[in-house]
Each structure stands twice: as structure tokens, then as C-alpha cells.
Amino acid sequence: MKKILFQAVTAIMFIFIFFSIVHAKIEWNILNSIDLDEKPIDVTISKDGATIYILCEKSIKVHSKSENKITEIIPLTDTFSQIVVSPDGEKLFLTDAENNRISIIQIVKIFNIQTGRSPVIGKADAPVTIVVFSDYQ
Template sequence: MITQKKILYGILLTLVFLGMGTISMASVDWEIQKEFSIKTKPKDIATSTNGKWLYILSDNGKILIYSITGLLKDEIIIGNDIESIEAGPRENILFLYNNEKAAVQILAFDFVQKINISGSPFIGNPEAPVVIVVFTDYQ
């Protein structure tokens, strides 16, 4: 005789076996794409919003700016009291965190490019600073 208990067990087993059909074990395919040595031990790391720059907070109070290919672009000395960094909304903004002082600093910087102008005609002071600005949101 089939009892209610046997029917419930049958339904339960059916649900379990049906559920097992939807479970799948996923695997992850991965590889290390690039490895490079840095000068000091890193405390924290952040990437620029455009993915071109890698910012490394070192244990000696510097932010090391690397290209994503591993070339050191520059260093910014910020002191040893900064404990972590975070990328800002643009590639030239970093948030610096000091938990001990409960402070946040916003660091803005610009990448300065040297342009070889030797032999080029000029008017005025040849050592005058020049800023080239690109407006990419023109409509």
C-alpha cells in the first residue's frame, strides 16, 4: 500500500534529482599576463579608470606610477602616514586614506610630457611653460 509518507519521499527524491541536473561545476581558465618587479614592498594598489596606469603605494611613503606594461613612469612622495589609496573618477585623481588621523586627501596630478623643440622657430622665452589642453567632449 502506498502511503502519504512514500509519496512525499518520492516527490522529494524527484525534486532532488531534477535539481541536481541544473547544478554545474564551473571551471576558471586563467593565466598571469604580466609580472614585473617593483622597488619596494607594496602597501596598496589601484588602477586608473582608463586601465593605462597602475598606482602602487609603497611602504616607504611613495606612490609609484607604472604603465600597465610595467614601465615606471614616475614617483610621488606622499609620506608614511597614508595607509591606502583608491583610484578617483579620472586617471589623474587618487584618494589617499589615513585611518589614524581619520582623513582623506584628494591627490590631483598631471602627466608632463617633454616635447623636443630644438631647431624649431619661436617667439618669446624659449623656457616658458606650455600647457596643451585637449577638449574631447566637444559637441
């Protein structure tokens, strides 16, 4: 009996010592605010953290963290309740819970390459194709 009582007391002490509830204070401060002209509904962030997609009632605001401003506005014709960016960053998934529908928007980044005073061969408005080999070693 004494052995069982000793084991029970030891187990209770072990639980209180090693699994005691720890309360920590949280310090916080607001780093930045983004002013919007519409009511925000949901937010998602790109995998690299450089772009914030803000779902509003009538549009998606694309916020660049490096420029610290809204750089693009994607208009919406329907009402959505949630937004998620795909892991590859090329699609936005919009949820319409009221109509049991998910819409997918493809994101394509277009970069303007300034040629400046570079030497040009051929017509200035000739189409140009740039190929990237991502598996090049």
C-alpha cells in the same frame, strides 16, 4: 502521498542536476614582476589599465605598463593603508585608517611636445597655451 513524494524527489533531482557544484581547475603563470625599493602596501590601476599606482611606506610609485618601468615617484609625508584611483583618473584617494583621514591627490599629466626643427614665429621661450575642445563634432 505518492504525488507529494514524487514532487519532492523530482525537486531534489532538479536541484542536483541543474545546481550541482562545479569545480574547475585554474591555470596561472606570473606575467611580470616589479622590483621595488620599499615595502608595497596597496595597488590600484588606472581605468585604461596603462598606469599602476603602487602605495609604499614612504611614496607612491607610478608604473607605466607600456614602458614597463617606474616612471614617477610621489613622495609621502604620512602613512597610508590604502590607495584608490578615481574613475576619471585625475585623483588618488589615500586612506589613513589609524588617524581616520582620507587624503586626495590630484594627478595632472604633463606632456612635453618636441618642436624639433619646426618653423617658429616669435621668441623661442614665449608661453604657449593649447586649447582642446572635447565636444567638437
